[in-house]
Amino acid sequence: MHEWALAESVICTISDEINKNNLSRISRVTLKIGELQQIDIEIFRFAIDTVLESYELAVDKASIVLETEPCTLKCNTCESEWSFKEHMRKMQEDDAEAIHFIPEIAHTYIRCPSCGSPDFNIRKGRGVWIESIEGEV
Numbered sequence: 787m788h789e790w791a792l793a794e795s796v797i798c799t800i801s802d803e804i805n806k807n808n809l810s811r812i813s814r815v816t817l818k819i820g821e822l823q824q825i826d827i828e829i830f831r832f833a834i835d836t837v838l839e840s841y842e843l844a845v846d847k848a849s850i851v852l853e854t855e856p857c858t859l860k861c862n863t864c865e866s867e868w869s870f871k872e873h874m875r876k877m878q879e880d881d882a883e884a885i886h887f888i889p890e891i892a893h894t895y896i897r898c899p900s901c902g903s904p905d906f907n908i909r910k911g912r913g914v915w916i917e918s919i920e921g922e923v
Contacts, residue, residue, distance in 0.1 A: 788825075788887060789825055789826055789829045789830040789833050790829075790833045790837075792825070792833070792914050793833035793834045793836075793837045794833075794837050796817060796837075796914070796916065797834065797837045797838055797841055797843075799916060800815060800843065800845060800919065801841055801843055803916075803919050804843060804844070804845075804921070807921070807923070808923055809844070809919075809921035809923060810844060810921075810922055810923060811844040811921055812844060812845040812846075812849055812919060812921040813849055813920045813921055813922065814849050814851065814919075814920040815845070815849060815850045815851065815916065815918070815919050815920075816853060816916070816918045816919075817851065817852050817853065817914065817916055818853055818854075818855050818913075818914070818915050818916075818917045819852060819854050819855065819914050820854075820855050820857060820910070820911040820912040820913045820914065821854055821855060821856050821857035821870050821871065822857040822870055822885065822889050822908060822912045822913075823889060823913065823914055824882060824885065825914065830852065834847075834850055838850075853917070855910060855911045856869060856871065856910070856911050857869065857870035857871070857908065857910065857911025857912065858870070858908075858909040858911060859873075859898075860906060860909050861898035861901060861905065861906045862903070862905040862906055863898065863901050863903040863905055864898060864901040864903065866898055866899070866900035866901065867909070868898070868900075872899075873896055873899070877896075881895040882895075889912055889913075892908065893905075893906070
């Protein structure tokens, strides 16, 4: 259900931008999806398409492009960097699901693979955002 709430937010934001900028047609919307969010892309795409149908927007489903941004983490103790993807292989399903719904708790379940510290920064790959909206006035 998380994907549906995100889809609703994305379509609302696109609608707001259309109105704010007096756009008559949208040619491309690029959405970035941080890997840490663990969004199910197929469900998210379906949700976006379905929510879009309920709005009267000049946006073609095919013009909404989804791109995943890999998640990179950096330890504040030893400065080691690693990818979330490599850590996911070792993670329990329940822990991964908890991070999916509340990414802020990643520090509870993830440790630096070099020194074991839970003190790290998420360098990139967190969140869902609209990278760009291209349209015509």
